[in-house]
Amino acid sequence: MTTKTRSLPEALHRHLSSHGATASLASYLDQGAELVTAEAITVLRQQQASLHAKITALAESERLRSRIELLASVLAEASADGKEAPPAQREIAFALLYFLKGADRIPDSVPEIGLLDDAMIIQLVLQRQGATIRAYCRRHGIATPAELE
Numbered sequence: 001m002t003t004k005t006r007s008l009p010e011a012l013h014r015h016l017s018s019h020g021a022t023a024s025l026a027s028y029l030d031q032g033a034e035l036v037t038a039e040a041i042t043v044l045r046q047q048q049a050s051l052h053a054k055i056t057a058l059a060e061s062e063r064l065r066s067r068i069e070l071l072a073s074v075l076a077e078a079s080a081d082g083k084e085a086p087p088a089q090r091e092i093a094f095a096l097l098y099f100l101k102g103a104d105r106i107p108d109s110v111p112e113i114g115l116l117d118d119a120m121i122i123q124l125v126l127q128r129q130g131a132t133i134r135a136y137c138r139r140h141g142i143a144t145p146a147e148l149e
Contacts, residue, residue, distance in 0.1 A: 008043050008097070011035050016101050025120055029091060029128075032098070036090040044075070044093055044100075051100050064115060067122050067145065068099055074136045088132040095125040123147075 007013070012035040015028075044051070051072060058065040075092045078085065085093065098104055099118045108114040126133060130148045137144040 008040050009035065009037055012037070012040050012097070016097060016104065025117075025124060029094065029121060029124055032094040033087065033090040036085065036093045036097075038084060040097070041075075041085055041089070041093050044097055047100060048072075048076075051096060054100060054102075058115075061115065061119075064119050064122065067119075067126060068096070070133065070136075070145070071095060071122065071125065073140075074133060077136065088129045091125050091129055095121050 008016070012032070015032050015035050055065055055068050055072070058068070071092050075089060075096065078089045098121050102108045105117040106114055108118065126145060126148060134144050134148055
């Protein structure tokens, strides 16, 4: 059986590829999350192996790695029924797609600072979706990130 990998919706792909076109990180996240569709979440799920490989490669940043793993777990638990995802899921999916992209506002290949923008997006999503993430942590008996307690 062959599985065809879908591509991201064009508007979302363009937004992920835009560099500095939005005034603030919060606005960029808001606009990106609005563009996340059920199809985009399906594409992200199809790219789980790539996502986990990139997460595993974050040897120098345990904190960032654990935060991204947590967001990936929260999204994985979410319903995959093809319906429009709620805002929390769309924001989490956008953050994971942003991390996976690599060629973003600060390309991940730039030494020392390449993942700074990714970390900022991840942190913003953690703060904004704290209730969802805390509930997930309670359900699974895992530690809640300190900044969410």
